[in-house]
Amino acid sequence: MGRQPDSATTTATFADRLADRVVARESQIVLGLDPDPARLWPVTLGTEAPGATPGQRAGAAVRAHCAALIDAAGPACVAVKPQLACFERLGADGWSALRATVGYARERGLLVLADAKRGDIAVSAAAYAQALVGATATPFGDVEGLGADAFTANPLLGIDALQPLVDGARAAGAGVFVLVRTSNPGAADVEDLRLADVEGGGTVWERLAQIVAQLGGQPSAHSGLADVCAVVGATAPEHVARMRELMPYAPFLLPGIGAQGGRVEDIAPAFAPGRAAALVSASRSIAAAHEATGAPPANAARAEAERLRAAAWSL
Amino acid sequence: MGRQPDSATTTATFADRLADRVVARESQIVLGLDPDPARLWPVTLGTEAPGATPGQRAGAAVRAHCAALIDAAGPACVAVKPQLACFERLGADGWSALRATVGYARERGLLVLADAKRGDIAVSAAAYAQALVGATATPFGDVEGLGADAFTANPLLGIDALQPLVDGARAAGAGVFVLVRTSNPGAADVEDLRLADVEGGGTVWERLAQIVAQLGGQPSAHSGLADVCAVVGATAPEHVARMRELMPYAPFLLPGIGAQGGRVEDIAPAFAPGRAAALVSASRSIAAAHEATGAPPANAARAEAERLRAAAWSL
Numbered sequence: 038m039g040r041q042p043d044s045a046t047t048t049a050t051f052a053d054r055l056a057d058r059v060v061a062r063e064s065q066i067v068l069g070l071d072p073d074p075a076r077l078w079p080v081t082l083g084t085e086a087p088g089a090t091p092g093q094r095a096g097a098a099v100r101a102h103c104a105a106l107i108d109a110a111g112p113a114c115v116a117v118k119p120q121l122a123c124f125e126r127l128g129a130d131g132w133s134a135l136r137a138t139v140g141y142a143r144e145r146g147l148l149v150l151a152d153a154k155r156g157d158i159a160v161s162a163a164a165y166a167q168a169l170v171g172a173t174a175t176p177f178g179d180v181e182g183l184g185a186d187a188f189t190a191n192p193l194l195g196i197d198a199l200q201p202l203v204d205g206a207r208a209a210g211a212g213v214f215v216l217v218r219t220s221n222p223g224a225a226d227v228e229d230l231r232l233a234d235v236e237g238g239g240t241v242w243e244r245l246a247q248i249v250a251q252l253g254g255q256p257s258a259h260s261g262l263a264d265v266c267a268v269v270g271a272t273a274p275e276h277v278a279r280m281r282e283l284m285p286y287a288p289f290l291l292p293g294i295g296a297q298g299g300r301v302e303d304i305a306p307a308f309a310p311g312r313a314a315a316l317v318s319a320s321r322s323i324a325a326a327h328e329a330t331g332a333p334p335a336n337a338a339r340a341e342a343e344r345l346r347a348a349a350w351s352l
Numbered sequence: 353m354g355r356q357p358d359s360a361t362t363t364a365t366f367a368d369r370l371a372d373r374v375v376a377r378e379s380q381i382v383l384g385l386d387p388d389p390a391r392l393w394p395v396t397l398g399t400e401a402p403g404a405t406p407g408q409r410a411g412a413a414v415r416a417h418c419a420a421l422i423d424a425a426g427p428a429c430v431a432v433k434p435q436l437a438c439f440e441r442l443g444a445d446g447w448s449a450l451r452a453t454v455g456y457a458r459e460r461g462l463l464v465l466a467d468a469k470r471g472d473i474a475v476s477a478a479a480y481a482q483a484l485v486g487a488t489a490t491p492f493g494d495v496e497g498l499g500a501d502a503f504t505a506n507p508l509l510g511i512d513a514l515q516p517l518v519d520g521a522r523a524a525g526a527g528v529f530v531l532v533r534t535s536n537p538g539a540a541d542v543e544d545l546r547l548a549d550v551e552g553g554g555t556v557w558e559r560l561a562q563i564v565a566q567l568g569g570q571p572s573a574h575s576g577l578a579d580v581c582a583v584v585g586a587t588a589p590e591h592v593a594r595m596r597e598l599m600p601y602a603p604f605l606l607p608g609i610g611a612q613g614g615r616v617e618d619i620a621p622a623f624a625p626g627r628a629a630a631l632v633s634a635s636r637s638i639a640a641a642h643e644a645t646g647a648p649p650a651n652a653a654r655a656e657a658e659r660l661r662a663a664a665w666s667l
Contacts, residue, residue, distance in 0.1 A: 071476070074490035091493035098491070122472060122479035126488045127495050128451060132444040152476075156506060157437060157469050158536045161386070164437035173441045175389035176413070178406035180442050191471060193508040193531060195538025216508060221473040223510025230559060233546040241556060244545060 051187055051212030055115075055288060056260035056313040058148055062115045064346045065312060067150060067290065069320025070103050070119040070138065074127070076325075077102040078334045096130030099123075103138040107145060109335035110323050110342035116148035116186070118290075118318055139184055148186040150290065150316075154216065156191035159201050166205025187212035189268055189290070192245050196252070203252050203265055212264050212288070215249050217280065218242040220270025220293030242276075246283035256286035261310055263287055269307065271299030271317070278306040285310065292318040294345065301348040308352050317349050366502055366527030370430075370603060371575035371628040373463055377430045380627060380664045381657060382465060382605065384635025385418050385434040385453065389442070391640075392417040393649045411445030414438075418453040422460060424650035425638050425657035431463035431501070433605075433633055454499055463501040465605070465631075469531065471506030474516050481520025502527035504583055504605075507560050511567070518567050518580055527579050527603070530564050532595065533557040535585025535608030557591075561598035571601035576625055578602055584622070586614030586632070593621040600625065607633040609660065616663040623667050632664050 059065055074095045089097070107117060119138055124131035139149050155165040164173075169188040172179045190202050192215050199215065206213045218228050228242040235244075246267065253263030263286040269277065271293040280289070289307045293299035294317050307315035319342075326337035374380055389410045404412070422432060434453055439446035454464050470480040479488075484503045487494045505517050507530050514530065521528045533543050543557040550559075561582065568578030578601040584592065586608040595604070604622045608614035609632050622630035634657070641652035 074488060074495070077491075091490055092495045094492040095488070095490035095495055120472075120476050120479070122470070122476045122483060125447075126479050126483040126486075126497060127490075128483075128498070129444040129447040130495075131483075132440075132447045136443060152472075154472050154506070155437070155469070157435075157467075158534065161435050161437045161467075164435070164441050168437060168441040168443075168446075171441075173389060173410070175406055175410035175442075176392075177409040180389070180407045180410055180445075182441060183443070191469070191506050191508055193506055193542055194534050194536060195541030195543070197536055197538035197541075198534075199538075219473065219509050219513075221509060221512055223512035223514075226510030226512075226563065227508055227556065227559065228510070230556065231548040233548045241542065241545065244542065248541065 049210050050257050051206070051210060051264045052262035052288060053257050053259045054186070054210070055148065055212070056262060056311070059115050059313040062146070063350060064113055064115045065316050065349045066114040066342060066346045067116045067118045067316045067318040068106065068110050068114040068323060068342065069318055070106065070117055071123050071320045071324070072099040072102050073123065074099060078105055092127055092130040096127050096134040099127065099131065100134040100137050103134070104141050105335060106324055106338060107142055107147070110338040111142070111145050111147055113339065113342035113346040114147060116150050116316065117142040118150045118152045120152045120320070136183060143184070150214065151183060151185035151188040153188045154191045155188065155202070156194050156198055158194065158198055162198050162201040163205060166202050170209040170211040171205050185211065187214060187266070189214045189216065191216050192248060196248060199248070199252060207264060212266050214266040214268050214290045215245065217245045217249060217267040217269055218273060218276060219268065220272040220299065224270065224273070243279070243283060246280055249287050250284045253284070253287055260313060261286065262314060266290060268292065271304050274299070274303035277304050281306055281309055288313060289315045290318055291315055294319045294322065301345060301352070305352045317345060319345055364525050365572050366521070366525060366579045367577035367603060368572050368574045369501070369525070370463065370527070371577060371626070374430050374628040377461070378665060379428055379430045379661045380631050381429045381661045382431045382433045382631045382633040383421065383425050383429040383638060383657065384633055385421065385432055386438050386635045386639070387414040387417050388438065389414060393420055407442055407445040411442050411449040414442065414446065415449040415452050419456050420650060421639055421653060422457055422462070425653040426457070426460050426462055428654065428657035428661040429462060431465050431631065432457040433465045433467045435467045435635070451498060458499070465529065466498060466500035466503040468503045469506050470503065470517070471509050471513055473509065473513055477513050478516040478520060481517050485524040485526040486520050500526065502529060502581070504529045504531065506531050507563060511563060514563070514567060522579060527581050529581040529583050529605045530560065532560045532564060532582040532584055533588060533591060534583065535587040535614065539585065539588070558594070558598060561595055564602050565599045568599070568602055575628060576601065577629060581605060583607065586619050589614070589618035592619050596621055596624055603628060604630040605633055606630055609634045609637065616660060616667070620667045632660060634660055
């Protein structure tokens, strides 16, 4: 399905590949790639053809920015997480830059988590899986998708809408990170609502956690982890222990460290099942580290990523 | 923001443009565009350059298919609803086909509702609004987004994640259709959950409906409608009256007619505030009408779209 053979291991599931990669790189840090064309690093441009459109030039600049960020901070990380919105706003040129960035990260040994937050009814969900981790049959031959190792998904539409995403991911040896409780204040508006009819109480996010556990099933013997994962905001560390109870085998992706106020030290329970059971995501706090320190962008990004890596690895 | 001047009216909000367009075209039908490259109409191909890749050829074929479908069924419709997953699975080539399809539909007087179901934290939500209805500032000049008239959004992340989508849409004179209760069976898993702490009971989808009403605010004097709209599956007609009570001014988009089992006749309460207060969406039942009748695809699609148009208009 367009995935390069994983030369480092012979394991097949995303969870097992993740676990091996975390050990090999001694990192649980996910480098967020949220390129804003108006705030790119002053990297070398000039890669675009003469007479290129603004979109083509911006796409080339975004691609160069992401490559420079990967070169700088990637060695301290296990994965990158491109935010699809930031690429889609450049249209087809942005999608080309995204695809190139995915390839660049994979060449450097990083896993790629496409931050897409997709969710739709079954037939459309299957198409999203084709787009992100699969391929599409056409009369002219198969068209490969993005080739990500995993992607984020929105569970509002329920199990029958998630299942095609999980099935498509499994067929490609990829993973799905389902939103359970997000890192923004608005999580209180819907995700935190308390449910009736639940013995002992319970919230919408606890129900979402149960769905994640149900879809994930039993963990692999190799890693002890399942291939249906959860996005769990690091800005609500008081919930992490309960989330781990409800989803004992799910790898967690913890955004919200840094710019959104979360601290690595507060989410230790997430790592209980093992080092690969929790990934710490940081975007602006790495890419914009130079704005606080005054150091060159690459140096500041490398230092901040390494600081986060060491803090998480020591938990 | 990349939107063509709307020559038919001088009104500014999406709701007012929608209301005027519904009257002018005597239609509340939304033509779903869900192209599957393996099941396209046998339309003229050969538009691709020699030596084109499978992706380029499939993109050209998808574009031709959508144009043929718009030519056939568009005259009975007020809008088209491209499903972004179906285009994204062809990567940059798919995005180019999507953009061309948006332009083609608008040239023929149809509104474009981008079925994206996007939702993300604030800074990413703002980027999605740029991608779908706005533009992006770059050092090389502004890059125009897709130029849609409206898009669908997922409200799981709460109000602070929806607000940038609404703000971006308003700045462009566009609309947002927020998922409230979807047309799939899995809607029961999360959207239908009953809430505690709500006087007189209430479900997750009723809370979502309240959020839609809150974000939409007061209706315009011209149309009596607000510019924050709701996606309300036609497969649960028993809820439509309650939805209208909770969202008195929101235009409804009702998917699930036809292939998913919903019937136009069952959703009459949705139209209570006026003809433009409810849009009926149909995709496969129009595009694949020929599979049931044996007629040429264009003829069958035109007949089915006209049948739906007349049924809805008579309510």
